[in-house]
Amino acid sequence: MAALVALGLAFPLVGHRLEDSVNGLSLGYRFDWVAIGVAAVFFGRLTIGLLGGVPRIAAFDRLKGLRMDWLGWVLAAIAIALPFLPFADRNLIDKATLVLIYVMLGWGLNVVVGLAGLLDLGYVAFYAVGAYSYALLSLYFDLSFWVCLPLAGLFAAGFGVLLGFPVLRLRGDYLAIVTLGFGEIIRVILLNWQSFTGGPNGITSIARPSFFGLVFSADPPEGRMAFHQALGIDYSSLHRVMFLYFLILALALLTNFVTLRLRRLPIGRAWEALREDEIACRALGINPTTTKLSAFAIGAMFGGFAGSFFATRQGFVSPESFTFIESAIVLAIVVLGGMGSQIGVVVAALLLIGLPEWFRDLQLYRMLVFGLAMVAIMLWRPRGLLSHRDPTILLSEMKR
Amino acid sequence: MAYFLQQLVNGVALGAIYGLIAIGYTMVYGIIGMINFAHGEIFMIGAFLSLIALLLIAALGISNVPLALALTLLFAMAFAALYGWTVERLAYRPLRGSQRLAPLISAIGMSIVLQNTVQLLQGARVKPLQPVITGGLVLMEGDGFVVRLSYLQIIIMLLTLALMIGFTWLIHNTTLGRAQRATEQDMTMAALVGIDVDRTISATFVMGAALAAVAGLMVTLYYGVVDFYIGFHAGVKAFTAAVLGGIGSLPGAMLGGLLIGLIEAFWSGYFTIEYKDVAAFAILILVLIFRPTGLLGRPEIEKV
Structure with missing residues (x-):
C-alpha cells in the first residue's frame, strides 16, 4: 500500500526531469530512481510492520x-x-x-x-x-x-x-x-x-x-x-x-x-x-x-x-x-x-x-x-522536546 | 478608462487564481482549524506537474490543444491530490488532538521539505514554457490604448467559475459535503452520528490540493515560468485572501482572492509595482481592524 502511494508520488516528479534545451524545455526520464525509491519505501514499511510500530525512544521520557x-x-x-x-x-x-x-x-x-x-x-x-x-x-x-x-x-x-x-x-x-x-x-x-x-x-x-x-x-x-x-x-x-x-x-x-x-x-x-x-x-x-x-x-x-x-x-x-x-x-x-x-x-x-x-x-x-x-x-513529541509548564491548577479538562 | 478596464481584467484573472488556492486554505481551516502551510507548496507541485504533463502529452504526440489541456488538468489534479492526501496522512493526522501549534510547525516543516525536494529533483532554475494558448479579444480601443482580454484569461475565469459552482453544489448537496459541514461544526458529534471523520478530512485535503493544482496549471500557462519558490509567495497571498474573506467560508475565499488580485493589479497599474505586497497586506490589516472575522466570516461565539 505504502509502496503504491510512493510509486504514485514519485512517478511524475522523480521519474521526469525538466531539462533546458534549445527550444524551451524537454523531458528526461529516470524511472530507475522511481524503482529504487518505491522499493525502499516498500521494505521500510515492511520492516516497521514486522517490528510492530516505530519503537519509542525512552531517553527523552527520562529527561x-x-x-x-x-x-x-x-x-x-x-x-x-x-x-x-x-x-x-x-x-x-x-x-x-x-x-x-x-x-x-x-x-x-x-x-x-x-x-x-x-x-x-x-x-x-x-x-x-x-x-x-x-x-x-x-x-x-x-x-x-x-x-x-x-x-x-x-x-x-x-x-x-x-x-x-x-x-x-x-x-x-x-x-x-x-x-x-x-x-x-x-x-x-x-x-x-x-x-x-x-x-x-x-x-x-x-x-x-x-x-x-x-x-x-x-x-x-x-x-x-x-x-x-x-x-x-x-x-x-x-x-x-x-x-x-x-x-x-x-x-x-x-x-x-x-x-x-x-x-x-x-x-x-x-x-x-x-x-x-x-x-x-x-x-x-x-x-x-x-x-x-x-x-x-x-x-x-x-x-x-x-x-x-x-x-x-x-x-x-x-x-x-x-x-x-x-x-x-x-x-x-x-x-x-x-x-x-x-x-x-x-x-x-x-x-x-x-x-x-x-x-x-x-x-x-x-x-x-x-x-x-x-x-x-x-x-x-507533539508537545515539544521538553513539555511546557502547565498551569498549576486545573479544574477540569481544558478546552482545546 | 481603457487603462482601468485593462487592470480590472488582469486583476480578476489573478484574483481567480488566488481564490482557487484560498479555497484549499479555508476548507482545511474550517474543518480542523489549522493553517496548512504546505498548501502553497502543493500549488507549486501542481504547477510542476502540469508542466511535466504538457511535455509528456506533447511527447505522446497529442497535438489537439483543448484535449491536451484537459488531460494535463486531470493529470495535475490527480497527482496533486495524491500529494495532498499523503501530506495529511503523514504529517497532520498523527497530530490531531494535540496542542494547537503542533500541526502548524509540522506544516511549516512539510513545506520546507516539499520545496527542497522539488528543488533537488527538478533543479533550481526557472522553467520557461512557450505560450500554449495565444490570442485574445480586443474589448475596447481608446486613447491609443487597447484593452485586451486574452483567451487564456477567459479560460481562467470560466474554469474558476465552473469549479466554484461545482464545489458549492458538492458541499451543499452530496453526502460527502454534508459530512464535511458536520465535521466542521463539531468533530466529536460528527463521529458519533457515524461520519468517518478521518476520511472526511482526507477528502478535504484531496479537494483542496486538486483545486491548487488547477491554480498551478493556470499560473504555468499565464506566466509561462515556474520555479520551486512560487509556492511560498502564492501561498501567503492566498492565505491572506482566505482571511480577508473570512476564513472558513467558501464564497469568502473567492471574494478575498478577487479583492487581493484587484488590489495588486490596480496598485501596480497606478502606483509602484514594488509596493503591491505592502498594499495587499495593509488593506488586510485595515479590514481586520474593522471586521475582525473577515468580510464574510461568521463572528465567533465565545463560550465559557
Whole structure:
C-alpha cells in the first residue's frame, strides 16, 4: 500500500526531469530512481510492520524527570567555558554564536508565544528593525554599538506596540496572518527604500563593537587603544570572535534572566492566565490589551537586541536575512522546545541550528534535512522536546 | 478608462487564481482549524506537474490543444491530490488532538521539505514554457490604448467559475459535503452520528490540493515560468485572501482572492509595482481592524 502511494508520488516528479534545451524545455526520464525509491519505501514499511510500530525512544521520557534548574546551570557553565576548551577553534565559536543568536530569539519569542499564547509569525520583523536601526544609526549618526543597543531595543519595542495596538483584538490565527503580513511589509520596505536602507544591497561596513572603548583590530585608529595593547598580549583575530561570543551569551542570559523574573511578577502571571483563558482573565479585571501589548513589546525588544547584535557581528545587513523562513525557524525552535520552556528552547536551537551547520558540506540536502527534522520531532513529541509548564491548577479538562 | 478596464481584467484573472488556492486554505481551516502551510507548496507541485504533463502529452504526440489541456488538468489534479492526501496522512493526522501549534510547525516543516525536494529533483532554475494558448479579444480601443482580454484569461475565469459552482453544489448537496459541514461544526458529534471523520478530512485535503493544482496549471500557462519558490509567495497571498474573506467560508475565499488580485493589479497599474505586497497586506490589516472575522466570516461565539 505504502509502496503504491510512493510509486504514485514519485512517478511524475522523480521519474521526469525538466531539462533546458534549445527550444524551451524537454523531458528526461529516470524511472530507475522511481524503482529504487518505491522499493525502499516498500521494505521500510515492511520492516516497521514486522517490528510492530516505530519503537519509542525512552531517553527523552527520562529527561523529563530531571531537575530543570540544574540542567540550566550546567548548560550555562558549558557555554561560558566553551571558548577556553582545547578543541574550540574559530569555526566552533562562530557556530556557537549563531546558535546563541537563535537561542536569544527563541527566548524573546517565547515571551509572546509561549507565555502569552499569541501566535506571532512575523517575529523576524523586530529582528530586522533591531539590525537596521543599529546599522542606520551607526551609519548616519556615528553612534557606537553600546549606545545603539538600547535604542534598537526601544525601536523594536515601539514597532511591537505599533503593530500590536490595532491588531491585538484579533484572535489566534487572524493575529498570525497579520503578523506574517507585517513581517513581509517590513521586508518589502527595506528592500525598496533604496535611498535610506540601500535596498537589496543592504548596508555594508557597519562599525564593530568595542570593549569599553578598546577596539578589536591590529592597528587601532588614532587616539584609541586596541584590546590586545591594553592587555599586553599579541594580536589575534580570535579575540573579536570570542568577544562577540561572550557578548551574545551575556545578552541571551540577560533575556533568560529577565523572562524568568517577569514570570514571577503579576504581569507574567497575567500573561500565562491570558494564554489559558481570556474571558476568565477579563472577568478577573486583567486588561487584556495592555497585558498583550506588554508581552509583544518585550518580545520585540529582545528581538531588537538580537538584531543589532546580528548587524554588528556580520558587519552587513540586507533584507535577505529577514525572510519569513527565519520567523518560521524561530517559531519552530519555541514550539519544538516545548512552549514556555526556557531550556527546551536551548535544546531545540542546538538541534535545529547546530546540526544543520554541522552538515554544511551537504549544502543541497541541508534544508531538506531541516524540514524533515521539524516534522519528525513534532510527530515524535507533539508537545515539544521538553513539555511546557502547565498551569498549576486545573479544574477540569481544558478546552482545546 | 481603457487603462482601468485593462487592470480590472488582469486583476480578476489573478484574483481567480488566488481564490482557487484560498479555497484549499479555508476548507482545511474550517474543518480542523489549522493553517496548512504546505498548501502553497502543493500549488507549486501542481504547477510542476502540469508542466511535466504538457511535455509528456506533447511527447505522446497529442497535438489537439483543448484535449491536451484537459488531460494535463486531470493529470495535475490527480497527482496533486495524491500529494495532498499523503501530506495529511503523514504529517497532520498523527497530530490531531494535540496542542494547537503542533500541526502548524509540522506544516511549516512539510513545506520546507516539499520545496527542497522539488528543488533537488527538478533543479533550481526557472522553467520557461512557450505560450500554449495565444490570442485574445480586443474589448475596447481608446486613447491609443487597447484593452485586451486574452483567451487564456477567459479560460481562467470560466474554469474558476465552473469549479466554484461545482464545489458549492458538492458541499451543499452530496453526502460527502454534508459530512464535511458536520465535521466542521463539531468533530466529536460528527463521529458519533457515524461520519468517518478521518476520511472526511482526507477528502478535504484531496479537494483542496486538486483545486491548487488547477491554480498551478493556470499560473504555468499565464506566466509561462515556474520555479520551486512560487509556492511560498502564492501561498501567503492566498492565505491572506482566505482571511480577508473570512476564513472558513467558501464564497469568502473567492471574494478575498478577487479583492487581493484587484488590489495588486490596480496598485501596480497606478502606483509602484514594488509596493503591491505592502498594499495587499495593509488593506488586510485595515479590514481586520474593522471586521475582525473577515468580510464574510461568521463572528465567533465565545463560550465559557
